[in-house]
Every structure is written in structure tokens, then in C-alpha cells.
Amino acid sequence: MDSQHPVVQLDNVGLRYGTDKEVLSGVSCSLHAGQFYFLTGASGAGKTSLLKLLYLAQTPSRGALRMFGTDMVTVPKDKLPAFRRRLGVVFQDFRLVEHMDVFDNIALPLRVAGVRERDLVEPVSDMLAWVGLENRAHAKPATLSGGEQQRVAIARAVISKPDMLVADEPTGNVDPEMALKLLSLFYALNRLGTTVVVATHDVQLLRQMPDALIMRLDKGKLMDPTGALRYPPRAVQKREPAWPGVASDERA
Numbered sequence: 045m046d047s048q049h050p051v052v053q054l055d056n057v058g059l060r061y062g063t064d065k066e067v068l069s070g071v072s073c074s075l076h077a078g079q080f081y082f083l084t085g086a087s088g089a090g091k092t093s094l095l096k097l098l099y100l101a102q103t104p105s106r107g108a109l110r111m112f113g114t115d116m117v118t119v120p121k122d123k124l125p126a127f128r129r130r131l132g133v134v135f136q137d138f139r140l141v142e143h144m145d146v147f148d149n150i151a152l153p154l155r156v157a158g159v160r161e162r163d164l165v166e167p168v169s170d171m172l173a174w175v176g177l178e179n180r181a182h183a184k185p186a187t188l189s190g191g192e193q194q195r196v197a198i199a200r201a202v203i204s205k206p207d208m209l210v211a212d213e214p215t216g217n218v219d220p221e222m223a224l225k226l227l228s229l230f231y232a233l234n235r236l237g238t239t240v241v242v243a244t245h246d247v248q249l250l251r252q253m254p255d256a257l258i259m260r261l262d263k264g265k266l267m268d269p270t271g272a273l274r275y276p277p278r279a280v281q282k283r284e285p286a287w288p289g290v291a292s293d294e295r296a
């Protein structure tokens with residue numbers, strides 16, 4: 045079923061919060077399986093609002109939203125968790141579980157998916173090493189810096205290799221070197237087949253991914269629904285292995 049539909053299809057979507065005016069207006073676009081999308085636009089343009097539609101935290105006020113071939117406006121509410129489990133989300137404010145340590149936060153999606161405890165340790169340890177937090181496995185989120193919390197949030201979002209990754213300013217709190225490393229993690233996930241949508245203001249980040257499609261929001265309207273806007277190509281970061289724990293010569 046999935047292969048013959050876009051992963052996401054928006055048709056003339058509007059979104060308003062309460063009775064205020066629309067913050068997204070007439071948005072139409074299709075996101076296709078295995079593509080890498082950047083969503084860009086000025087502060088307040090509606091990036092987070094559009095991502096909220098994609099990670100099913102908001103329903104359009106008008107228009108149609110289909111995901112994985114299913115109408116998300118009319119789908120029964122009790123069916124939504126099954127769709128949400130197919131998504132990895134990096135929230136702008138991280139939303140780590142405060143009473144769990146770093147290891148348990150990252151392991152959460154695997155536990156929800158029913159992975160056995162003895163099969164968790166290796167993937168979580170690989171992911172901890174990838175994001176440079178192997179020494180903080182037993183720290184609680186409140187004791188971490190903003191950049192460290194952001195890396196935990198990213199590790200948690202990608203570890204279960206979701207069908208779609210939605211990330212809101214995922215490199216806003218890290219230095220440029222770590223931003224590239226995290227981007228290469230998204231790239232590796234994308235190479236494994238995950239559709240990736242990253243909202244960012246960071247033009248340098250956009251330039252690192254010449255194959256990515258770029259969609260730009262301006263005051264709630266999508267200016268480049270096909271992603272045809274491109275930035276001048278620069279070198280793609282391919283120094284990292286394809287996936288934590290997988291040697292680079294095994295890369296697809």
C-alpha cells in the first residue's frame with residue numbers, strides 16, 4: 045500500500061489556533077518516500093505548525109492531510125498511536141522524560157516496540173557513542189546542557205529507524221561540528237529509506253545536503269511545494285559510517 049502513495053499529502057491545508065487567523069494557509073504538497081526535505085522560512089513563518097501536522101499533534105482546520113495513504117482528518121482517534129509509532133520526532137524543546145536517565149530515554153522507542161532488554165544494550169550504546177554521550181548514559185536530562193539534551197532527543201528519534209523523521213531545528217543548540225555529525229546521522233537514516241523532514245534556519249546546514257529538497261514557508265504559505273529551490277551544492281558529509289555500529293565499507 046505505502047509504496048504507491050506519497051508518505052504525506054497535503055491539499056489546500058489551513059491551520060488556525062483557536063479563533064485566531066490562519067497561521068498556515070492553502071498549503072499543498074506531497075512528501076515522497078525516501079526523500080530528504082528541509083523546511084525553511086523566517087521565524088513565525090509556520091515551520092513548527094506545519095511539522096505539528098506531520099507528527100499528528102494538530103489536525104488541519106481545513107483541507108486534506110493524508111499520511112501513509114490514510115486520511116488523517118477522518119481517521120478514528122484510537123488509530124492515531126499506530127501512525128505515531130511510525131514517526132520519529134525531534135521536538136524544538138526536546139521533551140525528554142525527566143525521571144528517566146539518558147539510556148532509558150534513548151531506549152524508549154525500542155521498549156515501546158517490544159524489543160527485549162538484552163537486545164537493547166548494543167543499539168543504545170552505539171547511538172550513545174554516535175552522539176558523543178557514552179559517558180552520560182546514567183545522567184538525568186536536567187543535569188545535561190541544552191546541546192546534550194538535543195543530542196539525546198535526536199538519538200531517541202532515530203533509534204527505531206522510523207518511516208518518517210520530523211525534526212524541528214535539531215541543530216539549534218550544538219556547535220557547527222556536531223551539527224554536521226548529526227546531519228550525517230539523518231543522512232544515514234535517509235539512506236536506509238526513512239523520509240526526513242528537517243525544519244531549520246541554518247543555511248550552512250542546507251548547503252551540506254545538495255540532494256535535499258528545500259521547501260520554504262513565507263507567512264504561512266508554502267513557496268516551493270515541489271522542493272525545486274536549491275542552494276549551491278557543496279560537499280556532502282560522507283565521513284561517518286552508514287549507521288552507528290556499521291562500518292563505512294558496509295554502506296548501502
Ligand SMILES: Nc1ncnc2c1ncn2[C@@H]1O[C@H](COP(=O)(O)OP(=O)(O)OP(=O)(O)O)[C@@H](O)[C@H]1O
Binds near residue numbers: 061087088
Ligand atoms: N499554540 C499557539 N497558539 C496560538 N498561536 C500560535 C501557537 N503556536 C504558534 N502560533 C503562531 O503561529 C505562527 C507560526 O508559528 P510557528 O511556531 O509555526 O513558526 P516557526 O516558523 O516555527 O517559527 P520559529 O522559527 O520562530 O520557531 C506565529 O505567528 C505564532 O505566534
